[in-house]
Amino acid sequence: MARTAEKRERSHHEKRNLILQTAQSLFSETGYAATTIAEIAKSAGVSFGSVFSYFESKEALFKQSLLEPLEQNKSMFLRFTTFETPSETVQALIRIHMEFVARNAAFLRIIQQVIAQRAQFPDLFEELDRFNHEFQDALCPIILQGQEMGEFSSGDPNLVATSYLSFLLGLRLAYADPPGHSLWSAMTVMAYRLFGPTAGHGEA
Amino acid sequence: MARTAEKRERSHHEKRNLILQTAQSLFSETGYAATTIAEIAKSAGVSFGSVFSYFESKEALFKQSLLEPLEQNKSMFLRFTTFETPSETVQALIRIHMEFVARNAAFLRIIQQVIAQRAQFPDLFEELDRFNHEFQDALCPIILQGQEMGEFSSGDPNLVATSYLSFLLGLRLAYADPPGHSLWSAMTVMAYRLFGPTAGHGEA
Amino acid sequence: MARTAEKRERSHHEKRNLILQTAQSLFSETGYAATTIAEIAKSAGVSFGSVFSYFESKEALFKQSLLEPLEQNKSMFLRFTTFETPSETVQALIRIHMEFVARNAAFLRIIQQVIAQRAQFPDLFEELDRFNHEFQDALCPIILQGQEMGEFSSGDPNLVATSYLSFLLGLRLAYADPPGHSLWSAMTVMAYRLFGPTAGHGEA
């Protein structure tokens, strides 16, 4: 009996995730407004009504398809490993981010939608804005340190941080290439350039 | 009589442009699917039916709101003035582009939509793809020249060109700041970093 | 001046007729509801607004496209030449009618519409009903005479008259053949059978 409940519970959770991921994928490809619940249900292989058993409304489903992965990946973005020098730290960081960008096209497309149509999703936008600030707060000290150590050219570290984030967003917008593609590793070099590496601290 | 026809003609064209610009603005803010023709009509101060006198369908209106400004600005993007050194040329270029990005938020948001939901707008996406290639073809020689003259670090010039475009797109996605804001001029420096300027050829 | 006015007058009348005939043709092919004024104008080669200069409304145009030819051809249908014997009279009649049916597809299709959707065109239907009665009143005496003379089998002459009219309508419904087609002459024989010709008075 306990096992049954557990199993049901697990299955319950799995079904919810299945719906959520399918929704994320479809919302990202087709956009919020043009994606229908019927499509999501069909694509996820669940019944139409089930979607509403697990999510209160279409909007709630959209929100979750942004907020849950955001929550899951926040720490990865914000709590990065520090190496001996800032340049090493940043380069390691970029590799991780680029990998993430390459692998999470759907998630980033949803972020793009929220940013582009911020008037439609004000609370989600605010959430992203908060994340942006947290990210700047985490990255700036490293940049500053690098500038002080002469590894990076001088300049407003906040500007560097935001242009770096914009660059990542823009990349994912422009490219539909699959994760394994060499483009993504090549782009780490370009991303690093935004930090203004001085001679001797460029990409090896 | 001729004057009357002329005047009517002019007014006719102005009304069309009014609708087109209103549409561009609303499409960019709210997205294609969530923008209604009724909103566009009301916002432009014309009747609902008038929109359909000037544009065959909602889709046609959307297409024109991308294609017409694209056509108008293509040459500005592709035929840039060449200065004595590549670095000067590129820096001048960036200033022009950044000014354009700052001033044409609506246009760029529509481009973002088309790129993000390319499956929904295949012919528009193709058009943008063509533009992208033309832009690379125009920019690469300058980058190569700069690399040969030692002004820019080496690296695939196509990669530089595309990351530059992605950066511009990403910037306009991330920021809602008005044209005059200092952010845009500050960002020219960041954009220039993507070209990998060597010591002595950085931003002045 | 007088000539100019006359010419203008003639041209005016011709233009009106052009519109009317085009309308008749399109109404008959596409049906009243599915035919648009714009189509009529384009097909007639006149400006859109002209249609409303000559006819008060779409409905008025439809009505005229039935009533005018009806008025013009009424006498032909009702005042037929009498020959020596009823059978000759009827056979001559049928030839004329069949010729008319073959040549006036559009007109008959409009009649069919009015009859079929009588609730939509009550006054037009009434007009046709009146014509039907007049036709019966004109034809019955001939039929009776023929029956008395032993040329036609006995039977309610009204029944014969109405079945004859129904037959003509049904024919024009079923066939799209052009006027010259042999079908129409062949059908005169079938039409004559409805009168119940006795041996020796059949079609020669």
Add this chain to the structure above:
Amino acid sequence: MARTAEKRERSHHEKRNLILQTAQSLFSETGYAATTIAEIAKSAGVSFGSVFSYFESKEALFKQSLLEPLEQNKSMFLRFTTFETPSETVQALIRIHMEFVARNAAFLRIIQQVIAQRAQFPDLFEELDRFNHEFQDALCPIILQGQEMGEFSSGDPNLVATSYLSFLLGLRLAYADPPGHSLWSAMTVMAYRLFGPTAGHGEA
């Protein structure tokens, strides 16, 4: 549970039929274009949206309102009982057909629309055309046999068959009388005349 599903299934099917029959009735009275889905829904006592749950589109609903009764009654029209003599067979046939014509005004009005506006419903028209040919193929042998046995006057049997069908169509066009009306039985005599019965084989 099975019973519930069965009941639901039945009710589902009944609702579909209710919509279909209401649609058939309204389409026949008002014509395809002038009949609105809202009217059909209201008249059938179902919600507006329900119509679209059961039928893909207005056009599909119209098609079904012709094709389903056509399919159901095809065999009745084509597979007739043969009596000892062709004249008996034909007279029995006519009684059945006339009964059908009297009872199925709506169905026949829809057929009339499709024939009259064949350009708008090409596939439906083709279907009717096929039926027409099948009917001729079935009827001609009987007529021929009757002609050989001297019961019917000579003449192209195809002509007889098609004029007979045209007559039925024309009848239903001209009369709005209810099924029980004496007109319909009286008309069997007229219909029989089209076969050219020779003396001694006329209507009893």
Add this chain to the structure above:
DNA sequence: GATGAATGAGGATTCATTCAT
């Protein structure tokens, strides 16, 4: 009169949400 742009009521269709089973 002639023209064709302007208007908005009306209609087909979609789809989120509700709800009975």
Add this chain to the structure above:
DNA sequence: TATGAATGAATCCTCATTCAT
């Protein structure tokens, strides 16, 4: 909870009619 039919508000688009030129 699972299902999918029922609902009707919302939206695109058409087109008769009006009207300014």
